[in-house]
Amino acid sequence: MNQDSTLYVGLDVHKDSITVAYAMGLDEVELFGKIGTTQVEVDRLCKRLQSKARHVHVVYEADPCGYGLNRRLVEKGFDSMVCAPSLIPRKPGDRVKTDRRDAFKLVRSLRAGDLSAVHVPTVEDEAFRDLARAWSSARDDLKQARQRLKSFLLSHGVQYSGRANWGPAHRRWLSTLSFDSAWQQLAFNEHRRTIEDRLAQGGSAARGGRLLAVLSGRAGVAGDARHPVHVGGGLVSELGDLSRFEHPRQLMAWLGVTPSEHSSGSKRRQGSITKAGNSYARKLLVESAWSYQHPARVSKDIQSRQEGIPKPIVDRA
Numbered sequence: 001m002n003q004d005s006t007l008y009v010g011l012d013v014h015k016d017s018i019t020v021a022y023a024m025g026l027d028e029v030e031l032f033g034k035i036g037t038t039q040v041e042v043d044r045l046c047k048r049l050q051s052k053a054r055h056v057h058v059v060y061e062a063d064p065c066g067y068g069l070n071r072r073l074v075e076k077g078f079d080s081m082v083c084a085p086s087l088i089p090r091k092p093g094d095r096v097k098t099d100r101r102d103a104f105k106l107v108r109s110l111r112a113g114d115l116s117a118v119h120v121p122t123v124e125d126e127a128f129r130d131l132a133r134a135w136s137s138a139r140d141d142l143k144q145a146r147q148r149l150k151s152f153l154l155s156h157g158v159q160y161s162g163r164a165n166w167g168p169a170h171r172r173w174l175s176t177l178s179f180d181s182a183w184q185q186l187a188f189n190e191h192r193r194t195i196e197d198r199l200a201q202g203g204s205a206a207r208g209g210r211l212l213a214v215l216s217g218r219a220g221v222a223g224d225a226r227h228p229v230h231v232g233g234g235l236v237s238e239l240g241d242l243s244r245f246e247h248p249r250q251l252m253a254w255l256g257v258t259p260s261e262h263s264s265g266s267k268r269r270q271g272s273i274t275k276a277g278n279s280y281a282r283k284l285l286v287e288s289a290w291s292y293q294h295p296a297r298v299s300k301d302i303q304s305r306q307e308g309i310p311k312p313i314v315d316r317a
Contacts, residue, residue, distance in 0.1 A: 007053035010106030011060035012099045013037075013069060018060075020045065021103035024053065029107045031100060042069065046076045059110045061085045061102075062118050070120055083115040086276075125240045132237035133280070142198035149191040153177075156184070231288045238281040255282050 005025040009032075012019040020032035035041045049056050058073050059081045073080035089109060109115050121129065146166060153159070158177065164170055174192065179185045245251040252258050256276040262269045275282070298306075306314050 005053055006055040006057060007049060008107050008111045009049060009056060009058040010103045010110060011058060011069075012103040012106070013060045013063060013065055014099070015065065017099075018042075018045075019099040019103045021100070021107050022049070022052075023107050023111060026111075029104045031103070034099070037065075037069075039072070042072055043076075046073070046078070049078070050076070055079070057081070057110060059083055059106050059115060061088070061106070067120050067126070071123075081110070081115065081117045082120055083109075084118050087116040089114050119240060119244060121240045125237070129237040129240075132234045136234060136280075138198060138201045141201075142195065145191070145194045145198050149174075149188075149195060152188065152191055231284045231291070234284045235281060235288075238278055238284070254278065255285060257282060257285070 007022055007024055009020065009022045010029075012021075014037075016037060017034050018037060019034050021029055022032050023029040032045075035045055049058075056077075057079045060069065060083070062082050062084060067082065070080050070082050083106070088105070106115075150164065156179070160170060160173060162169060162173075177188065179188060239251075242251070245254070249258070253274075254277045256279070257273045260271040260274050262271070306317075
C-alpha cells in the first residue's frame with residue numbers, strides 16, 4: 001500500500017457492469033477492468049482499491065441506477081462523488097465514446113478538480129421524494145386520461161351542457177351515457193375505468209404522503225384530502241436539506257431561474273433563465289407563482305378540520 005499517494009478512481013456505471021479506471025497521484029491513468037454490479041463484486045473491488053492506497057477518491061456519473069453505489073462506497077471509507085453528467089468537460093470534436101474512455105475521462109477530471117458534485121439525499125429524503133414524484137405522476141396520468149375521454153366524446157358529438165370539471169354532477173352525467181356500437185361502448189368503458197384507476201392510485205399515494213410527511217417531520221406540507229402532496233411538498237422533497245445552499249443565489253442557480261449571460265468587455269448581455277438544474281422543482285416553483293394570481297379557496301373538508309384551531313396557525317397554513 002502506498003501511504004502517501006492518493007488513488008483516483010473513475011467508474012462508468014451501467015445496469016449490469018461497471019468499467020473501472022484509476023490513477024495513482026499524477027501517474028498515467030490505467031484500466032482496472034470491468035466488474036458486475038452485485039454487492040459481492042463491489043465489495044471485492046473496494047478491497048483491491050484499499051490495498052493500493054490509504055486515500056481513495058471515487059467518482060461516477062449520476063444515472064438512473066440511483067445512489068446505492070455511492071452509499072456503499074462511503075460505508076467502505078472512500079471519498080465518493082456523484083458528478084453531474086451535463087457539467088463534465090468535453091473536448092470539441094470528440095466523437096468517440098466508449099466505457100473505457102468515459103472512465104479515463106472521469107479520473108482525469110476528478111484529479112483536476114473539474115467535476116461538479118450533485119447532492120446525494122439521505123435515504124429518508126429520497127423515500128419522501130420518490131413518493132412525491134409517484135403522486136405527481138399519478139396526477140399527470142389522471143389529467144391525460146380525462147383529456148382522452150373528452151376527446152373521445154367530442155369526436156362522437158357528445159358534449160356536456162354544464163361545466164365539465166369532473167365534479168359529482170359531471171360524473172353522474174358520464175354514468176348515464178351509452179353508445180349504439182358495442183365497440184364504442186367498450187372503448188368508453190375503458191376510458192372511464194382508466195380514470196377511476198388513476199383516482200384510486202392518487203388516493204393511495206395521498207395516504208402514503210400524509211403518513212410519510214408526519215414520520216419525517218413534514219406534516220406542514222401534507223395539504224388537504226384532495227391534494228395531499230401539493231407544490232410545497234414536492235419542492236421540499238426535491239430540495240432536501242436547504243442548509244447545503246450557503247446563499248440564496250446558489251438555490252436560484254440550482255433551480256435554473258437565474259438569467260443567462262454573455263458579457264464581454266464593457267458589454268453585458270443577459271438573456272432568459274438558464275433552465276439548468278432540477279426541471280421538476282422549477283416547474284413546481286412556476287406553478288406556485290401562478291397560483292398567487294387567484295385567491296385561495298377553502299374547501300368544506302378544510303373548514304371542518306380548521307374548527308377549534310388558533311387563527312395564527314390557520315393563517316400560516
